[in-house]
Amino acid sequence: YEAPGRVVDTLSAVADRAGGDRQAAVARELTKLYEDVRRGTLAELMAYYSETPPKGEVVIVIAGAPVPILDESALRERARELRAQGYSVRDTATELAREFDAARNLAYRVARDAE
Structure with a gap:
């Protein structure tokens, strides 16, 4: 009001x-x-x-704010960097979800495929 x-x-x-x-x-x-x-x-x-x-x-x-579009190529690149630094798939997924505000299942799939 x-x-x-x-x-x-x-x-x-x-x-x-x-x-x-x-x-x-x-x-x-x-x-x-x-x-x-x-x-x-x-x-x-x-x-x-x-x-x-x-x-x-x-x-x-x-109206609510528009939902930002997630750049999956940036997500994949960051996953490769983290895996190269020795992060486990689980830790990589956690970091991706936090950094990119990505869904946990998407972050895990990208982290798993980044090997």
């Missing part, structure tokens, strides 16, 4: 941290007769609500 007078400031603060191209929705007067939901990027919503200040109860919903 956000106060109507602070919607633009809040959208601006979130855009500074998450980027102006992050998808969001601003819902106004939910469950009431004049319910209104606007969807778009944070930048688009800031522009709209700068011109048309909202009235009533406002809820802001912001």
Whole structure:
């Protein structure tokens, strides 16, 4: 929930941290007769609500961050380096999972295949 007078400031603060191209929705007067939901990027919503200040109860919903795409070639290269340094398959998998935030089963498979 956000106060109507602070919607633009809040959208601006979130855009500074998450980027102006992050998808969001601003819902106004939910469950009431004049319910209104606007969807778009944070930048688009800031522009709209700068011109048309909202009235009533406002809820802001912001999309989550995109999941980073794991570069498996970098994972394989690092696995080869660790195995060359004498790391066991288990220790290599643990290190890969930690360094790359990779799934444990993927890290183990790459570590096993790096021999």
